[in-house]
Amino acid sequence: MERAFLSSGDLIADRRASYADMLFESGDHVAAADLMRQALEITPEWTAGLFRLGEMQETAGDEGAAVVAWRKLLKLDPDDRFGAGLKLAASGYAAVPEAPPPAYVETLFDAYAPTFDNALLEKLDYRVPDLLAKAIEESAPDRRYQSVFDLGCGTGLIGSHIRERCDFLAGVDLSDAMLQKAADKRVYDSLTKGDVNEFVMPQRSVDLVIAADVFVYVGDLHRAFVNVRRALTLDGLFAFSVETHSGEDEMILQPSLRYTHSESYVHRLLSEHSMCVVSIRREDIRLDRGQPLSGLIVVAGPVPG
Structure with a gap:
């Protein structure tokens, strides 16, 4: 998925940036970075352009220049709408944050919303809604739910799978544009703008609480699990997915700026919050650069007391 192009406000700078993108896509990364740098000479405080310059410089092998661009961007945009701090952390130049900046997540998905469903379903073989819906059904065949919360509902892809099995379906998301797409599907009884951690x-x-492909943009899952456990009925279910890795680290910020979580971390957090695994399955959840991406499909519930 490509981010929306944000104008610099200067026609010449925009034109150079557009040519830089074409050079970048053709594989001439060094020339692309040089042309984008020229665009920034015209509009030196263009935040979207600075982030793109850093990406081009990084890909061209000039990591030092990329770091300079991202650090300058952080000074111009303390809310970090473009994820410069995450880029620095993923490159080893800053500590990995426990969570991405809310402004980054909101900006990212506001930009993705118009093409989100098509990009995931048609181009990336996105399987999380189908896999989670199947796991929920297998965990409680034919069960009907009185109240379901879809955390980080996005455009409502999982909502369409669960609608017929619940009396009340609520969605929460940080992006207004994604919420509007979810509203267009007409499957939710309530849609609210909010941070899944807060x-x-x-x-x-x-x-039933669902978090489909949400925790890759959360990082440390402690607060989210606290909120979920507090809300669940004694026989409630918590169905969620994470991207995963095979190493020993509990949480890793990947170059994609998404977090992956280990299976041991998932088990530990559930135990700490008095929940237990009903089912857990490692699956290929979508494509990433043409290769299958591994994830965990989890259904959990409160520990019987």
């Missing part, structure tokens, strides 16, 4: 669900009144 959103407080009704205490002990939810019998």
